[in-house]
Amino acid sequence: MLVQAQKESLKVNDLTILEVSANTLEKVGQDVIEGLTKTPKSLPAKYFYDQRGSEIFEAICQLPEYYPTRTEALILCQYAEEIAQITGTCELIELGSGSSTKTRLLLDAYQAQKKFCKYVPIDVSETILKESAIQLQKDYPALYIQELVGTYEQALAQFTPTIWPARMIFFLGSSLGNFNPSQCDYLLNQITGVLEPGDYFLLGIDLQKPQDILEAAYNDSQGVTAAFNLNMLSHLNWRFGANFDTHFFTHEAIYNQEKSQIEMYLTCQSSQIVHLENLDLTVTFKTGESMLTEISRKFDLELMEKDLELKGLKTIKIFTDPQNWFGLILCRKSS
Numbered sequence: 001m002l003v004q005a006q007k008e009s010l011k012v013n014d015l016t017i018l019e020v021s022a023n024t025l026e027k028v029g030q031d032v033i034e035g036l037t038k039t040p041k042s043l044p045a046k047y048f049y050d051q052r053g054s055e056i057f058e059a060i061c062q063l064p065e066y067y068p069t070r071t072e073a074l075i076l077c078q079y080a081e082e083i084a085q086i087t088g089t090c091e092l093i094e095l096g097s098g099s100s101t102k103t104r105l106l107l108d109a110y111q112a113q114k115k116f117c118k119y120v121p122i123d124v125s126e127t128i129l130k131e132s133a134i135q136l137q138k139d140y141p142a143l144y145i146q147e148l149v150g151t152y153e154q155a156l157a158q159f160t161p162t163i164w165p166a167r168m169i170f171f172l173g174s175s176l177g178n179f180n181p182s183q184c185d186y187l188l189n190q191i192t193g194v195l196e197p198g199d200y201f202l203l204g205i206d207l208q209k210p211q212d213i214l215e216a217a218y219n220d221s222q223g224v225t226a227a228f229n230l231n232m233l234s235h236l237n238w239r240f241g242a243n244f245d246t247h248f249f250t251h252e253a254i255y256n257q258e259k260s261q262i263e264m265y266l267t268c269q270s271s272q273i274v275h276l277e278n279l280d281l282t283v284t285f286k287t288g289e290s291m292l293t294e295i296s297r298k299f300d301l302e303l304m305e306k307d308l309e310l311k312g313l314k315t316i317k318i319f320t321d322p323q324n325w326f327g328l329i330l331c332r333k334s335s
Helices: 002-007 022-028 030-036 051-060 067-087 103-112 126-139 152-156 181-194 211-218 224-240 301-310
Strands: 011-014 091-095 118-123 144-149 167-171 200-206 249-256 261-268 272-276 281-285 290-297 313-320 326-333
Touching: 030 281, 051 126, 051 224, 067 103, 067 200, 067 211, 067 313, 067 326, 091 103, 103 118, 103 126, 118 126, 126 144, 152 181, 167 181, 200 301, 211 249, 211 261, 224 249, 224 261, 224 290, 301 313, 301 326
Parallel strands: 011 144, 091 118, 091 167, 118 144, 167 200
Antiparallel strands: 200 326, 249 261, 261 290, 272 281, 313 326
């Protein structure tokens, strides 16, 4: 049965709503309405990732100041074979897969050990997801790929018990840090609900470090992160018929020591009125008003290990780099 599954062609389970009614669109943008009508204003980080936003983020990952991607990749280079050896043949589910660049390090390890598996990449960006899945199918012909386009909540709700020997959900890039504590708790509960006893969870987290290193990573000298932040407004313009003038907003990223998190803002430089036609929403911005677009929490390994154990996810092994800047935690769901 597994051999047959490995030989199947690329399949796409598309959660994206391509044609939506006005009522559905209003429901889709409800989080935008809530964020822009509260004080202070905020927007969900998922709106970074239209096609252009995904492309800019790939560029961010190559910046000299942005250490998380290369540090996590170095850890995977060193330990991917051990991870594959521990889990064995399994169904791999990746949250926020993007271009699946680092994922190849894991896929190479499974392939080298002849532990053929199924790969399910999940991302909100349909274009980059399909492009990467097609390329992966060419490079790993024995790999069965089923992509899911949608939010983590949408995608995780689709899973039923796997026919494979085991399942591993993995969440790299410290993307968990984009969730506040209550959102993080909800997501971990949902992940745990998809796993059966004996299944695995691999989590990448950015660790606490000096403020100057953290702030430089989100305020790069080339302005790529600023372009990424501002692109969120362009995304809202085409998606919801908005008229944000991006020239009147500037990027800012600061480290909140009390909460151990980077906070990214868009600050309005001149008062303006923004109308989001498809959401029937009008919003006033004052000069100097800041809107929160992302948090990136920095974690403590011991505390995270305890939090995961409370969810029934027992740590098998922790992998980190020599500087202890980044950590990978491999867990197994207990019975």
